[in-house]
Amino acid sequence: MAAFPHSPNSTFRRLRGQHSPAEFAALVRRAAKEIGETVSCDARYIGRVESGEIRCPNYAYERVFLHMFPGRALADLGFSPRESVRGRSAHRDPAPLSVPTPRSPSGSSSSSSSKESDVLRRAFMAGGSATVAAATLSLTLLGDTRRIPSRAGESEAVAVEDAVRQIRLLDDRHGADALYRRAAEPLRTAYALLDAGATRQSTEDRLHSGAGELAVSVGWLAHDSGRFDDARSHYAEALATARVARDAGLEAHAFSNMAFLARDCGRSREAVRAAQAGRRAARSLGSPRLLSLLALREAGGWAGLGDRKACEESLTRAHTEFSRGESDDDPEWMSFFGQAELESLEARCWSALGEHARAARHARRAADLQDPHFARNVALYTAELAGDLARAGAPDEAAWAGGRVLDLLAEVQSTRIRSMLAETAATLVPHQRSPRVSTFLTRVAARPGPGGA
Structure with missing residues (x-):
């Protein structure tokens, strides 16, 4: 992928003061240990920050930097807003948030593109309701299949990549339910662009990777909104695209999501095999976090x-790989995967094995560690905690956690999370004489959706 221009971070350079890059990196690692983080910071990383290559640090580095410089925000350290880089590697400048509309065969673009992009941008920056976000998503992203050029070029490749980034950002904040059907049109357009062919091989490679990642993202929206058959189809489409393009990173991503879906569908043996296939694809990619x-x-x-x-x-192997820290080769879609997600996935393992008190400890850590930016994940981890507490014989605590999830569902729309709350409510029915449990059950029953949740 082509490099993007970047400006030096002079603010961060001033904060380094008289320390050499290596000395300052040692201070960063020491600060990380103080708050229980693991970062593989070295002089090269500091150089990349100061040169502007890293426009916004990942969440682990963010926590460390804010610990080192209390009272300051990322902007005070010279970094860009996370929204402007979400969905691409942190060390790579993204294309603008506005999404180019594919050119007509004559080469002209739609005159409404800039207006539509402005609407979409305002929805992102305002962090509005999921309904508003979904409506704006339908405006452009990639236009429609009626405006496919005779040959795809740079702007079309950028449009596909930006569609992936924007869908992920909206999902982080609002969950999948309001987004899934709106995201199907950009996916159709992406594959229509592939069918049209590209002006250059490098562009065609980008289109294959972008379309495949878009298929995974749309598959995830289907997955999280309970449309498992649709999710399976989208993931299979992504896997086929990966193999045609010989893209090991996309193949590993598709297998990772297929394993997750298989587990949620109760096909545990398939989950194991898909994860193992993903591991084989990922071996050459140089990303311990992906292997984790x-x-x-x-x-x-x-x-x-x-x-x-x-x-x-497998859990031991996951922790070992995770402890090796981040890498420049970590896929850009893995920005969600930090200590909180690791704790959550481990919690699900112990819950499946019937050790609900142990699962609750990990789920609580996940909820406590999760960055508030990922509103959907905060709700998910807290819903997991509520379920584990209910099954571990702590009904009042479970009702408290469930109530917190209900508060979060004002902004997050996820069939999966609502179904989890419905299961927790069913588990707590024998304890309904407790005032806290009774209040929770009443609130669940009052909500529309599966089981009232």
Whole structure:
């Protein structure tokens, strides 16, 4: 992918003061240990920050930097807003948030593109309701299949990549339910662009990768909104695209999500095999974090099969890979995967093995560690905590956690989370004489959706 221009971060350079880059990197690592973070900071990383290559640090580095410089925000350290880089590698400048509309065969573009992009941008920056966000998503992203050029070029490749980034950003904040059907049109357009062919091989490679990642993203929206058959189809489409393009990173991503879906569908053996296939694809990519995630996917499959020994072996491998820290080769879609997600996935393993008190400890850590920016994940982890507490015999605590999730559902729309709350409510019915449990059950019953949740 072509490099993007960047401006030096002179503010961060001033904060380094008289320390050499290596000395300052040592201070960063020391600060990380103070708050229980693991970062592989070295002089090269500091140089990339100061040169502007890293426009916004990932969440682990953000926590460390804010710990080192209390009272300051990322902007005070010279970094760009996270919204402007979400969905691309943190060390790479993204294209503008506005999405180019594919050119007509004559080469002209739609005159409404800039207006539509402005509407979309305002929705992102305002962090409005999921309904508004979904409506704006339908405006452009990639236009429609009636405006496909005879040959795709740079602007079309950028449009596909930006569609992926914007869908991920909206999902982080609002969940999948309001987004899934709106995201189908950009996906159709992306594959129509592939069918049209590209002006250059490098552009065609980008289109394959972008369309495949878009298929995974739309598959995830289907997955999280309970449309499992649709999700399976989209993931298979992404896998086929990866193999045609010989894109190992996309193949590993598709297998990771297929393993996750198989686990949610109760096909535990398939989850194990998909995770193992993903691990084979990921071996050459140089990303310990990706290997850690795939090990967690495999652990979830083994837990579903009731194989505690194999599950523990996979969990150990996941922690070992995770402890190696981040890498420049970590895929850009993995920005969600930090300590909180690791704790959550481990919690699900222990829950599947029937150790609900142990699962609750991990789910609580996940909810406590999760950055508030990922509103959907905060709701998900807290819903997991509520379910584990209910099954561990702590009904009042479970009702408290469930109430917190209900508060979050004002902004997050996820069938999966609502279904989890419905299951928790059913578990708590025998304890309805408790005032806290009774209040929670009343609130659940009052909500539309599966089981009243």
